[in-house]
Amino acid sequence: MDSAEFKLKSNMYHKPLGLNLDIWLQIMESSPKDVVVGLMGTSKTLNRAGTKYLFNSPLTVTKTAKLLSFMQFFLPPNDSQTVQFRTQFPIGLSIHLQDLSATTCTLLSDALVRFFADVVPSMPRFTHLELYRAEKLLSASPGLGDAIAALTRVEILKVTQAGTICAGMLQTMQSPLAFAYIHLGVEERYMERQPHCLLRNAHATLRVLETHWTDPICRRGQVFPHLKRLSQYACTFLFPEDAMRAFPNLRYLHMDQSSSQQWQEVAYYHESHRNETFLDPNVSYWTSLYKYSGSLNELLLDTTPxxxxxxxxxxxxxxxxxxxxxxxxxxxxxxxxxxxxxxxxxxxxxxxxxxxxxxxxxxxxxxxxxxxxxxxxxxxxxxxxxEWSPFDRVFEDDPESDSDAENLKEGHNASDDDDPFHEHEIxxxxxxxxxxxxxxxxxxxxxxxxxxxxxxxxxxxxxxxxxxxxxxxxxxxxxxxxxxxxxxxxx
Structure with a gap:
């Protein structure tokens, strides 16, 4: 910061505002978060008033220093009245750290546990939480999973690269989840995982579910009566009778890259089921489904979308x-x-x-x-x-697998793609x-x-x-x- 800018900010902080407070508030309301932060540093009045606009949407943090600064904003040495005022506003947090090295995890561990155990429960509007590379984050912070599971207001949850520790957290979640996004880590993809079982405490509230690399049906009889939208990526075949039992009121279903079955197998299943229903007039179709999107291999032939x-x-x-x-x-x-x-x-x-x-x-x-x-x-x-590989479609839908895709592409000669004089045959x-x-x-x-x-x-x-x-x-x-x-x- 040059001397002129420093002098301007110093004068703004120690002198009365040159503009009416209402005008400053209108400016902050329509400004991006980094501008709001800058304005909050210019005046005690704006420092307090800006809190509302700083947290009017879930905050996304990608750097360790920013996450630590965010958590410190709600912790002592701030006076209790200031902390109480600030905790009224945050509605959510997305932890998407670019660096999750051992040093970073050690630095964050205690602060994260303390923040989620002691501060977030006092935030009445905190309903949105996203944890990227969740397994690594949770494994480096003992007690963090328990602290998050104990929260009672989270309605929107997103976890990526989840594993066994994250599964334990999901199984004990006390929040009334309405939306959940679960993405398994590479090492977990070929292990049986049942996210609907993991979210059993939210069976009465869950309305939207998106999962990647997971088993689509909980075989323990769990029913999600209010689930309206289900998106499944890279899962096994979803049989109609299982789906109708688990999601009796589903309205939208999207299935992508979900089955190795060929259409002949599905056609055989369809014909077999038609014969059964013809003999039993009491069998009804899954009439709740309004829209289906996916391949024929997953077309639920008992539905009427x-x-x-x-x-x-x-x-x-x-x-x-x-x-x-x-x-x-x-x-x-x-x-x-x-x-x-x-x-x-x-x-x-x-x-x-x-x-x-x-x-x-x-x-x-x-x-x-x-x-x-x-x-x-x-x-x-x-x-x-x-294209060079049959795997590219899978990775296109996988938000966490850029490095995996690059590893698979090892040996692929990209020089032709980068050469502006190379003639590609149409x-x-x-x-x-x-x-x-x-x-x-x-x-x-x-x-x-x-x-x-x-x-x-x-x-x-x-x-x-x-x-x-x-x-x-x-x-x-x-x-x-x-x-x-x-x-x-x-x-």
């Missing part, structure tokens, strides 16, 4: 060139319920570079013709036509897409079913087209999405 989004990433375009698959998907009675919309999200793989687009479109239109939908969207993603399917008249494709789709009001076609990741789209009719609206988000926001 109003909006269905089928994604193919591991399998690319191959399903839509398989006559047997197309025959199953377009057979009378397969779409036995009145859907509002169907979306096919096709991520092309390297083996799809010679795909016959005309044949694929004919098959897709055959499937669309077997439905009674009002809106259809076809999304073609060709970004991965030249796959034949991309050449074919360049000739597409999207407006004509949209009209062709609309002519398939008289019930269709909306048709959307998008192409993403093309070497020359980049992103293009064609559309006729209104956008596809998911009313329930907004309703679920609003309900969580009000917690």
């Amino acid at each position: 109003s909006h269905l989004i089928l994604r193919t990433s591991w399998t690319g375009a191959s399903y839509y060139l398989d006559p047997e698959y197309v025959a199953v998907m377009s057979q009378p009675g397969f779409w036995r319920w009145p859907m509002k919309s169907l979306e096919l999200m096709i991520a092309f793989r390297p083996e799809d570079k010679d795909v016959d687009l005309e044949e694929m479109m004919n098959n897709i239109l055959q499937i669309v013709g077997a439905t009674d939908i009002h809106a259809f969207r076809l999304h073609l993603d060709v970004r991965r036509l030249g 796959p034949p399917v991309e050449h074919a897409l360049e000739t597409w008249d999207l407006d004509a494709v949209v009209e062709r789709i609309l002519s398939t079913r008289p019930s269709l009001e909306t048709a959307i076609v998008t192409i993403n990741g093309h070497s020359t087209l980049y992103f293009v789209d064609g559309q006729s009719g209104p956008d596809i609206a998911y009313e329930e999405d907004a309703a679920v988000e609003d309900s969580v926001a009000k917690t």
